[in-house]
Amino acid sequence: MPRTTPRTHHRMPRRLLRQTCQVIRERDFKLIADQVVDLSATGALVMPADPILTGERVILSFQLPNSLHWVDTEALVTRILHGRRPGEYTRGVALELDGLSGLNRFMLERALKHMLPAPPRYRPGRRENPNLLAALVGSANG
Secondary structure, three states: OOOOOOOOOOOOEEEEEEEEEEEEEEEOOOEEEEEEEEEEOOOOEEEEEOOOOOOOEEEEEEEEOOOOEEEEEEEEEEEEOOOOOOOOOOEEEEEEEEOOOOHHHHHHHHHHHOOOEOOOOOOOOHHOOHHHHHHHHHHHHO
């Protein structure tokens, strides 16, 4: 019986990238976005983006950084960023890469190893408490 790799809940690390690309919607071949903002071996964030629905299929084409190799793959729209949250300035689309061939996946993973990690996104809530650090340090000294 062949062994399968278990799916894990951990995401692949995102890498910071500003690279031109083409994101084409499959149903009408309309250009949706033209810049990759961050990239991982399993997904990409592209901006600015024209309106599109979650779950739509697209074709993503981009050149690997520091390489002449182009990646053409199918992708699924998994999230729409509307540009209303802090740190977002334009509409964006999160894509899950589907049809990556073995060679393209290998080349992409190899290129990503030499890139800077993407900074963490702004998350409201528990990090906004200005008294949290004082309370934690105060309880340790008390």
